[in-house]
Amino acid sequence: MAAREPVFALIDCNSFYCSCERVWRPDLLRTPIVVLSNNDGCVISRTPEAKALGVKMGAPYFQIKNDLRRWGVVAFSSNYALYGDISQRVMTVIESLVPALEVYSIDEAFADLTGIAGAEPLGREIRRRVLQCTGIPVGVGIAGTKTLAKLANHAAKRWQKQTGGVVDIRDPERRDKLLRALDVGEVWGVGRKLQAHFEGMKIKTAWDLAQTDPWMLRKKFSVVVEKTARELRGTPCLQLDDPDPPKQEICCSRMFGQRLKAIEPIREAVASYTARASEKLRAQGSLCKRLRVSVRTGMFNPEEAKYANGVLCELPYPTDDVRMLTAAALAGLDRVFREGYNYSKAEILLLDLCQRGEYTADLFATTQPEASERVMSVLDEINAKWGRGTLRPGRVTSSPEWGMRRELMSQSFTTKMDQLWRVPSR
Numbered sequence: 001m002a003a004r005e006p007v008f009a010l011i012d013c014n015s016f017y018c019s020c021e022r023v024w025r026p027d028l029l030r031t032p033i034v035v036l037s038n039n040d041g042c043v044i045s046r047t048p049e050a051k052a053l054g055v056k057m058g059a060p061y062f063q064i065k066n067d068l069r070r071w072g073v074v075a076f077s078s079n080y081a082l083y084g085d086i087s088q089r090v091m092t093v094i095e096s097l098v099p100a101l102e103v104y105s106i107d108e109a110f111a112d113l114t115g116i117a118g119a120e121p122l123g124r125e126i127r128r129r130v131l132q133c134t135g136i137p138v139g140v141g142i143a144g145t146k147t148l149a150k151l152a153n154h155a156a157k158r159w160q161k162q163t164g165g166v167v168d169i170r171d172p173e174r175r176d177k178l179l180r181a182l183d184v185g186e187v188w189g190v191g192r193k194l195q196a197h198f199e200g201m202k203i204k205t206a207w208d209l210a211q212t213d214p215w216m217l218r219k220k221f222s223v224v225v226e227k228t229a230r231e232l233r234g235t236p237c238l239q240l241d242d243p244d245p246p247k248q249e250i251c252c253s254r255m256f257g258q259r260l261k262a263i264e265p266i267r268e269a270v271a272s273y274t275a276r277a278s279e280k281l282r283a284q285g286s287l288c289k290r291l292r293v294s295v296r297t298g299m300f301n302p303e304e305a306k307y308a309n310g311v312l313c314e315l316p317y318p319t320d321d322v323r324m325l326t327a328a329a330l331a332g333l334d335r336v337f338r339e340g341y342n343y344s345k346a347e348i349l350l351l352d353l354c355q356r357g358e359y360t361a362d363l364f365a366t367t368q369p370e371a372s373e374r375v376m377s378v379l380d381e382i383n384a385k386w387g388r389g390t391l392r393p394g395r396v397t398s399s400p401e402w403g404m405r406r407e408l409m410s411q412s413f414t415t416k417m418d419q420l421w422r423v424p425s426r
Contacts, residue, residue: 250286
């Protein structure tokens with residue numbers, strides 16, 4: 001029996017962060033919206049209406065603030081808790097409709113539709129069900145390879161009115177027509193530098209790249225570029241990925257909402273970052289043997305004195321206990337902190353991670369007590385049930401003054417009981 005041809009679908013949320021805001025603000029359905037990065041720095045998401053007005057991705061908010069107000073654009077601070085919760089709901093709906101799913105990012109996922117009759121009708125059903133259950137519009141691209149599915153999804157979003165948000169290019173004629181219509185820069189994995197190299201070789205469209213000798217591309221660039229060209233021709237080189245292996249390092253860092261001179265608020269920030277990093281550590285079932293704590297000032301203001309330093313902190317034994325990790329991080333902070341500077345950022349990096357049972361301790365070495373494991377288990381269970389931060393170390397404050405500047409943030413409609421959506425009674 002001949003092997004079945006693989007079929008992939010890429011489901012991508014449209015202007016995801018902005019769409020999440022619109023779910024709870026239906027009055028903004030036709031209003032241009034942008035969402036800003038940490039500390040309200042720059043634009044990281046735009047609705048089509050905002051794009052039509054000329055708002056550029058990455059534009060600094062302080063430079064375009066007055067223009068946005070004049071154009072009637074509504075700006076929101078990033079609300080990652082809300083976006084993460086809605087993303088999980090979107091992926092749950094998709095997962096219920098397909099045999100296998102690879103979550104590629106917070107707003108997109110690859111699905112394996114191999115062997116399913118009526119892939120395009122299924123794509124339209126996915127789009128309808130996600131919109132009905134979550135309020136998030138998505139585009140669906142269907143093809144015989146992941147790279148082509150990515151291009152099909154781009155076409156579904158670019159020509160949404162004509163396609164209804166679903167494009168199937170398994171037919172070679174439709175595939176080649178689309179490849180000829182798209183610039184090579186639209187191909188998955190082709191950045192600006194690579195695009196410039198391609199254009200110097202007269203490779204200007206996705207079609208040109210598909211027709212280029214893959215072995216030459218491998219020698220001149222890399223095996224990744226070779227696989228991209230083969231996938232554009234319809235030869236599958238990429239499969240749905242297995243679950244990600246445990247990370248070997250875990251980092252948690254943030255810019256402060258304001259410059260900090262005193263050590264005490266920086267200690268609060270370091271404790272908070274360590275608590276978040278330890279949550280990630282326990283979530284993947286790992287233990288940490290050492291950590292690095294670092295601080296720095298702003299690096300771009302010529303009138304400010306500059307300073308950056310970090311230190312490695314050894315732990316007495318591999319642990320996931322937030323109390324021990326925090327104590328080590330704060331001791332490290334005391335070693336690198338210097339008076340007289342305006343600090344802008346702190347970072348916690350957990351290193352030398354291992355899974356339980358993967359290391360052999362010295363016969364007489366101290367190991368993590370069972371009591372610590374029980375305490376951490378209870379901590380995670382309570383926070384999983386009642387929300388992150390319900391139970392936390394005493395040094396971690398709930399509303400710190402040094403926190404990210406998010407003056408335009410919407411409510412946490414799905415993650416905080418006191419911020420649930422209220423419908424006014426008549």
